[in-house]
Amino acid sequence: MDLHPDFTPNPVQAAIAAWRSQPGALLPVLHAVQDSLGYIPRDAIVVMAEALGLTRAEVSGVISFYHHFRTTPPGQHIVEICRAEACQAVGARQLEAHAKSRLGLNYHQTRADGQFSLEPVYCLGNCACGPSIRIGDVVHGRVSEARFDDLLAGLAIQAVELPG
Amino acid sequence: MTVRVFVPNDTTALAMGGDALAQELAAVATQRGLDLELIRNGSRGLCWLEPLVEVETARGRVAYGPVSVADLPALLDAGLLEGATSHPLCQGLTEEIPYLARQHRLTFARIGVIDPLSIEQYCDHQGFRGLERALQMAPAAIVGEIKSSGLRGRGGAAFPTGIKWETVLNADPGQKYIVCNADEGDSGTFADRLVMECDPYMLIEGMVIAGLAVGATRGYIYLRSEYPLARRILDTAIERALAAGYLGDSVLGSGRAFQLEVRLGAGAYICGEETALLESLEGRRGMVRPKPPLPALKGLFGRPTVVNNVLSLAAVPFILDRGAQAYADCGVGRSRGTLPVQLAGNVQRGGLVELAFGITLRELIEDFGGGTLSGRPLRAVQVGGPLGAYLPATQWDTPLDYEAFAAVGAVLGHGGVVLFDDTVDMGEQARFAMEFCAVESCGKCTPCRIGSTRGVEVIDRIRAGDRPEANLSLLNDLSSTMVDGSLCAMGSMTPIPVRSVLQHFSEDLRPTDNRRR
Ligand SMILES: Cc1cc2nc3c(=O)[nH]c(=O)nc-3n(C[C@H](O)[C@H](O)[C@H](O)COP(=O)(O)O)c2cc1C
Ligand code: SF4
Ligand code: FES
Numbered sequence: 001m002d003l004h005p006d007f008t009p010n011p012v013q014a015a016i017a018a019w020r021s022q023p024g025a026l027l028p029v030l031h032a033v034q035d036s037l038g039y040i041p042r043d044a045i046v047v048m049a050e051a052l053g054l055t056r057a058e059v060s061g062v063i064s065f066y067h068h069f070r071t072t073p074p075g076q077h078i079v080e081i082c083r084a085e086a087c088q089a090v091g092a093r094q095l096e097a098h099a100k101s102r103l104g105l106n107y108h109q110t111r112a113d114g115q116f117s118l119e120p121v122y123c124l125g126n127c128a129c130g131p132s133i134r135i136g137d138v139v140h141g142r143v144s145e146a147r148f149d150d151l152l153a154g155l156a157i158q159a160v161e162l163p164g
Numbered sequence: 165m166t167v168r169v170f171v172p173n174d175t176t177a178l179a180m181g182g183d184a185l186a187q188e189l190a191a192v193a194t195q196r197g198l199d200l201e202l203i204r205n206g207s208r209g210l211c212w213l214e215p216l217v218e219v220e221t222a223r224g225r226v227a228y229g230p231v232s233v234a235d236l237p238a239l240l241d242a243g244l245l246e247g248a249t250s251h252p253l254c255q256g257l258t259e260e261i262p263y264l265a266r267q268h269r270l271t272f273a274r275i276g277v278i279d280p281l282s283i284e285q286y287c288d289h290q291g292f293r294g295l296e297r298a299l300q301m302a303p304a305a306i307v308g309e310i311k312s313s314g315l316r317g318r319g320g321a322a323f324p325t326g327i328k329w330e331t332v333l334n335a336d337p338g339q340k341y342i343v344c345n346a347d348e349g350d351s352g353t354f355a356d357r358l359v360m361e362c363d364p365y366m367l368i369e370g371m372v373i374a375g376l377a378v379g380a381t382r383g384y385i386y387l388r389s390e391y392p393l394a395r396r397i398l399d400t401a402i403e404r405a406l407a408a409g410y411l412g413d414s415v416l417g418s419g420r421a422f423q424l425e426v427r428l429g430a431g432a433y434i435c436g437e438e439t440a441l442l443e444s445l446e447g448r449r450g451m452v453r454p455k456p457p458l459p460a461l462k463g464l465f466g467r468p469t470v471v472n473n474v475l476s477l478a479a480v481p482f483i484l485d486r487g488a489q490a491y492a493d494c495g496v497g498r499s500r501g502t503l504p505v506q507l508a509g510n511v512q513r514g515g516l517v518e519l520a521f522g523i524t525l526r527e528l529i530e531d532f533g534g535g536t537l538s539g540r541p542l543r544a545v546q547v548g549g550p551l552g553a554y555l556p557a558t559q560w561d562t563p564l565d566y567e568a569f570a571a572v573g574a575v576l577g578h579g580g581v582v583l584f585d586d587t588v589d590m591g592e593q594a595r596f597a598m599e600f601c602a603v604e605s606c607g608k609c610t611p612c613r614i615g616s617t618r619g620v621e622v623i624d625r626i627r628a629g630d631r632p633e634a635n636l637s638l639l640n641d642l643s644s645t646m647v648d649g650s651l652c653a654m655g656s657m658t659p660i661p662v663r664s665v666l667q668h669f670s671e672d673l674r675p676t677d678n679r680r681r
């Protein structure tokens with residue numbers, strides 16, 4: 001069937017349709033929903049619970065267990081700072097303090113202008129070249145305070161250049 | 165003649181600018197009309213040299229690193245494409261770089277050498293030979309081979325892999341599963357990631373062999389969500405392996421099925437614990453299950469299940485191809501084969517070091533690591549991730565061997581070795597161990613869930629000089645309660661790093677103004 005080019009299937013329905021016949025479908029569905037919407041809206045919880053034969057409390061319980069899942073919209077860029085030991089050994093604590101003050105955010109907060117969310121992360125697998133941070137799906141190594149500022153500046157430029 | 169140039173494509177190479185470098189190299193090549201073929205290989209695991217550019221010459225591959233975009237024009241002028249050795253970034257022939265030449269690479273023999281997604285190159289480098297041999301063998305014979313290799317699980321607990329497989333082989337017939345634990349949560353570890361990003365077919369091959377050995381027809385790779393690149397590479401590799409007949413309803417036409425898929429974790433350290441992992445795969449909160457029943461008997465969806473770490477499964481193709489003896493020939497005592505160590509933290513030359521068991525921690529830190537990155541004196545080394553001990557200088561002569569580490573109250577775990585220079589505040593590190601446990605506890609046991617939060621508070625009081633003697637003894641009691649009253653190693657091992665600080669770095673637990681700095 002050819003779909004109208006403007007047709008966008010509801011991402012929640014699409015995720016459920018793709019996974020519901022598979023065992024252990026809930027986590028993949030949650031990932032798919034968050035990947036397309038940026039977070040897991042409350043309405044989606046109701047729909048997923050019904051489709052997968054779970055209670056809302058069960059679905060909410062799973063979401064709250066995992067640090068990765070969020071129920072509020074993220075900023076345009078999610079900045080994750082590695083807090084784990086190998087990065088601590090090369091200055092992650094100072095970088096963390098710098099990032100918080102530069103962004104004006106604490107962990108788990110999103111800026112009012114919707115540009116950034118700040119999250120902690122415990123290891124990105126780049127432990128030989130820390131301190132490490134992740135922005136979106138990209139990991140950056142040897143992030144000094146100056147490099148952190150450069151990376152942010154780069155994002156701000158992108159934000160202006162990108163349409164929409 | 166076309167020159168082959170390699171620019172690695174693993175997380176660390178990219179984190180250090182690998183993509184921008186590859187793009188710039190391609191652009192400059194067009195501009196200057198250079199005849200080169202750009203290959204995105206895996207990483208050699210020499211992380212401090214990333215991005216490590218290699219150029220193929222008649223003498224072998226010549227390495228340059230770490231190369232930045234700004235270095236390119238001068239490097240090309242100095243004869244990069246001829247493999248010229250005059251430029252200061254030239255490291256000589258890759259294979260002769262001492263860090264690499266001194267290793268004993270069995271599992272990591274191919275990483276960085278080949279294009280990770282090329283089945284052809286994988287096969288040219290001994291790939292899938294173990295599988296071909298396994299297809300000719302009875303399941304019990306495959307299990308026997310793994311048993312005699314002496315392979316012990318590389319995920320942390322060092323349980324003999326062959327015995328685990330034997331249990332699953334002899335369990336109820338019917339649906340069985342192979343689950344690869346790719347949660348790699350320990351700070352300072354990245355060997356699993358390197359396998360998945362740089363040699364994914366090796367892991368696939370190991371899992372198919374495991375399936376043949378125990379009669380499992382379905383496998384899952386439970387991958388942490390912190391590894392998005394590994395996800396993409398694995399998905400592509402699985403797709404290609406399926407198309408080439410190494411996976412699917414009839415593996416290489418044998419009539420035996422093996423289906424494989426990647427499932428993502430969602431940022432929970434405890435989901436590396438095998439029963440919590442299974443809960444998570446089933447779509448629930450990652451709550452640890454009591455054992456028994458063993459996952460080998462009642463695992464995923466209640467069925468017999470092999471749960472193995474990436475490195476354990478990745479060792480399997482070599483053992484099947486070259487024979488158990490070739491593997492068992494390396495190592496000491498009951499620690500057979502090789503251990504992939506990861507050097508990380510405040511270290512000059514961080515990276516992957518695969519060695520036969522038995523080298524001392526000091527040789528590793530000094531000869532391979534080259535000391536601290538900062539150039540300051542080394543003060544503490546944490547081995548085995550967040551649940552591992554901090555070792556002081558007096559323990560650095562301990563050989564890397566499960567039993568020798570246990571004897572000094574430490575663990576090898578997944579082989580993470582993290583260096584700290586003398587600016588480290590070990591009181592802060594002890595506090596973090598408790599804090600991490602509080603953040604990541606699954607919450608089932610009170611000593612772990614509440615004890616860790618109390619631990620943070622008690623350490624804060626000690627550091628503030630609030631009745632330090634009484635609080636130190638409270639911290640000790642609390643640690644004992646966690647050791648005795650926890651269902652899994654999260655709660656029972658968190659006291660290991662804490663106590664190592666109490667024992668070896670107690671001066672850092674005095675109130676801040678009384679300390680040496
Ligand atoms: C808190 C905790 C975290 C763990 N994390 C991991 C991990 O990230 N990867 C892993 O392979 N094993 C991890 N383990 C060990 C697993 O429970 C299990 O022993 C292992 O997956 C078995 O595979 P192996 O025999 O091949 O080592 C962890 C254990 C605990 C208690
Ligand atoms: S020790 Fe901690 S992580 Fe392990 S089962 Fe108990 S509460 Fe969960
Ligand atoms: S500890 Fe920060 S990347 Fe591993």
